[in-house]
Structure formats: C-alpha cells, structure tokens
Amino acid sequence: MKDLNELLNDVIENEKMIYGVLSNQRKKDNNNFIKVNLKPVLIKGEKKIQFTYEYNSKVMHKNLGKSDSIEELDELLKNYFKQGMFFAIDADYQVLISKKGKVNILKKKPTKEQISLSHNRKKEYIINEGTPCDFLIRLGIMNESGKVYNKKYDKFKQINRFLEIVSDIVPHIKGKETFNIIDFGCGKSYLTFALYYYFVKILKLNVNIIGLDLKSDVIEFCNNVAKDLNYNKLRFIHGDIKDFDDIEKVNMIVTLHACDTATDAALAKAVNWNTDIILSVPCCQHELFKKINSSTMKPMLKHGIIKEKLSSLITDSLRANLLEILGYSTQLLEFIDVEHTPKNILIRSIKSGKIDKSCIDEYKSFKEAWGIKDIYLEKALEDKLKDMDI
Ligand SMILES: C[S@@+](CC[C@H](N)C(=O)[O-])C[C@H]1O[C@@H](n2cnc3c(N)ncnc32)[C@H](O)[C@@H]1O
Numbered sequence: 001m002k003d004l005n006e007l008l009n010d011v012i013e014n015e016k017m018i019y020g021v022l023s024n025q026r027k028k029d030n031n032n033f034i035k036v037n038l039k040p041v042l043i044k045g046e047k048k049i050q051f052t053y054e055y056n057s058k059v060m061h062k063n064l065g066k067s068d069s070i071e072e073l074d075e076l077l078k079n080y081f082k083q084g085m086f087f088a089i090d091a092d093y094q095v096l097i098s099k100k101g102k103v104n105i106l107k108k109k110p111t112k113e114q115i116s117l118s119h120n121r122k123k124e125y126i127i128n129e130g131t132p133c134d135f136l137i138r139l140g141i142m143n144e145s146g147k148v149y150n151k152k153y154d155k156f157k158q159i160n161r162f163l164e165i166v167s168d169i170v171p172h173i174k175g176k177e178t179f180n181i182i183d184f185g186c187g188k189s190y191l192t193f194a195l196y197y198y199f200v201k202i203l204k205l206n207v208n209i210i211g212l213d214l215k216s217d218v219i220e221f222c223n224n225v226a227k228d229l230n231y232n233k234l235r236f237i238h239g240d241i242k243d244f245d246d247i248e249k250v251n252m253i254v255t256l257h258a259c260d261t262a263t264d265a266a267l268a269k270a271v272n273w274n275t276d277i278i279l280s281v282p283c284c285q286h287e288l289f290k291k292i293n294s295s296t297m298k299p300m301l302k303h304g305i306i307k308e309k310l311s312s313l314i315t316d317s318l319r320a321n322l323l324e325i326l327g328y329s330t331q332l333l334e335f336i337d338v339e340h341t342p343k344n345i346l347i348r349s350i351k352s353g354k355i356d357k358s359c360i361d362e363y364k365s366f367k368e369a370w371g372i373k374d375i376y377l378e379k380a381l382e383d384k385l386k387d388m389d390i
Pocket of ligand 1: 041087089186189191212215239241242256257259262265
C-alpha cells in the first residue's frame with residue numbers, strides 16, 4: 001500500500017484511527033521515551049490526537065491537531081521508532097521502517113471497532129450538545145442547531161456540572177407544592193436560567209426563582225431574556241443581598257461567586273430564614289487575610305500567594321463548620337476542574353435540624369489556632385449562635 005505520508009494522511013485527516021502505538025526504539029536510550037501511544041480525544045469540542053510518551057519512570061501527554069499530528073508521527077517514525085501500529089476503522093496497519101529508512105506497510109483486517117474519544121468521553125450531561133436548548137441559544141452558548149460554540153465550551157460544562165450537583169438535591173424538592181429559590185449575586189445568570197430550565201422545563205416542578213444583583217443593567221438584561229423565553233416564574237430584582245427581605249418563604253439559596261463577604265451575607269440570610277437548601281460557591285476572600293495569625297504556620301503565612309489561598313480555605317472551613325453547628329448537613333464539593341477557575345469549592349448544605357455540639361468545640365479551637373477573634377458570618381448569625389457559647 002501507499003507510502004507513509006499517504007497512510008498518515010488517510011488515518012489522521014479522515015479520522016479513521018481508533019488507536020495507535022509506536023514501539024521498538026531505533027536507538028536504545030533509557031532516557032528517552034520508549035513507546036508512544038495514540039488515541040483520538042475530544043477537547044473543548046475539538047478533535048485532537050493525544051500522544052502519550054512513555055518513559056521508564058514517567059508518562060507525558062501532548063494533544064495535537066491533525067496536521068501537527070501528521071508531522072509529529074512522521075518525525076517519530078523516521079527518527080525514533082522502527083515500528084508503528086495504526087488500528088483504523090477499515091484496517092490495521094503495521095508500519096515497519098528499516099535501518100536504511102525503507103518503509104514497509106502491511107495492511108490487515110481491522111481488529112478494533114469504534115472510535116472512543118475517552119479522554120473526554122462523551123458524558124451524559126443533563127443538557128446535551130446537539131439538542132437545541134432555548135436559554136443556551138439566547139445567551140450565546142450554542143447555535144440554533146444545538147452546537148456549542150468552541151469558546152463557550154467551559155461555560156457549557158460549568159452549567160452541566162452545576163446541574164449535576166443540583167440533581168442530587170431533587171429528592172428534597174419533589175413533592176413540595178411550591179419551591180422558592182433565590183440566586184444571590186446572579187450576575188448574567190447563566191446558572192439561574194439553567195436552574196429554571198432544569199426544574200421547570202425538564203422536571204416540571206412548581207418552582208419560583210428570583211435572581212438578585214447589585215447591577216441594574218444586568219437585572220434589566222436578565223428580565224428581558226426571561227420574558228423572551230416565557231420563563232414566567234423567573235424574575236430578577238435589583239438590590240443588595242444584605243438588605244433583601246422581600247419574600248416570605250425561601251426554600252433554597254444559591255450564591256455563585258458572590259464577591260468576598262457577599263457570600264456570607266447570603267449564607268446568613270439563608271440560615272436566618274431557615275432555608276432548607278444552600279448551594280454556595282464562594283468567590284474572592286479578603287476578610288481573613290488580615291486576621292489569621294499563627295507562629296507555627298509562619299512559613300505559610302509569610303508568602304502572600306500562599307496566605308491568600310490559605311485564608312480562603314480557612315474561611316470556607318469556618319463557613320462549613322458554622323453551618324454544621326446550626327443544623328445543616330454540609331458537604332464541600334469540587335464545582336469544576338481547577339483548570340477553569342480557581343474558585344471551585346461548592347458548599348452544599350441541607351437543613352437536618354440536628355445540632356452537633358461537637359462542632360462547637362471544633363470551631364472554637366480551629367479559630368484559636370489561627371488567632372481569629374471574630375468573623376463576618378458569626379456576627380451576621382449572632383441571634384442564632386447566642387446560646388452556643390461561641
Ligand atoms: C462574579 S459575579 C458571579 C455571577 C454569577 N453568579 C455566576 O456565577 O456566573 C458576582 C456577582 O455578584 C454580584 N454581587 C456582589 N456583591 C453583591 C451584593 N452585596 N448584593 C448583590 N449582588 C452582589 C455582583 O454584582 C456580580 O454580578
């Protein structure tokens with residue numbers, strides 16, 4: 001058959017390759033890679049070839065587009081390996097290259113069946129690509145035929161990850177006559193619309209959602225979108241979290257990346273209203289940066305970059321601890337891979353009503369260890385905490 005270039009063009013350009021492996025080093029060299037595995041992957045909606053370079057004690061990956069892959073394979077086969085196996089849809093190809101560079105290509109019956117894009121194996125999302133979804137089209141995440149724009153793929157994944165976390169709490173909502181949700185600091189409200197779509201359009205639940213934000217232009221935009229989409233039980237209000245009292249019963253509070261202590265204002269509202277469910281992804285955190293102190297931890301506290309991360313983690317630990325003290329069963333989950341945002345901790349709290357006294361001692365000694373006297377959230381919850389010796 002064909003020459004090497006023709007073969008590489010055929011299997012790579014025409015997306016025929018299921019799996020490949022380059023082996024049999026041309027010059028034995030234990031410091032260099034001894035084998036390279038190849039597989040097609042889908043990264044942010046783009047098809048690539050993943051090269052896995054196997055060394056003696058490590059493995060390295062590279063994801064390349066089609067023409068770069070062909071170039072890399074040509075280079076690897078001509079300079080590093082005597083053999084390449086390409087398992088394609090129509091055939092298995094064995095490439096043998098002699099010392100003098102003579103290429104021999106053997107074609108055999110195919111032994112592998114399907115292309116598996118397993119690096120980003122097509123996950124079953126709650127909202128799937130390919131199915132047009134009204135709010136995602138309106139907000140510019142996908143086109144009319146349901147294709148997610150490449151630049152919006154991270155947002156698309158974030159929305160689905162959020163809905164996946166929300167799906168776990170559905171049993172707490174089902175059966176309720178009505179369910180009132182507030183999204184504090186909703187911003188442009190991708191996730192608020194997603195929540196509405198999931199609860200009302202997919203699950204057909206009787207849910208009312210309010211999005212609240214400080215920015216009046218954003219609120220106007222979101223109200224227009226909700227109107228265009230006929231999302232009748234979704235409305236947006238302009239205001240500050242700490243002043244918002246315009247509702248009788250709130251079943252669930254959402255706060256996603258609300259800046260600094262705006263997250264705490266939202267958590268305090270939720271607890272003071274006896275809200276059943278809290279979903280909160282905190283944002284930047286400045287309060288404890290100035291307040292933490294510990295001679296033992298000095299090596300961590302003297303570097304601003306570490307101190308900043310540390311103060312965020314301490315803040316979220318204290319938040320979770322306070323919620324537990326106040327009868328919320330609380331989990332901290334990874335919201336989305338760190339590659340997308342460093343602000344990726346989601347606090348999920350469900351009211352259980354069981355007050356765990358052991359958490360009070362934990363809370364007090366933890367604060368003491370970090371030299372912390374008071375925090376915003378504690379102050380905002382002082383009525384609830386007054387009999388708890390905190
Ligand atoms: C980083 S954006 C996040 C938007 C959205 N929740 C998301 O995750 O895509 C934070 C939003 O919180 C709003 N915000 C901050 N402090 C607030 C407060 N005290 N009251 C209401 N909104 C607030 C900001 O105006 C901004 O739109």
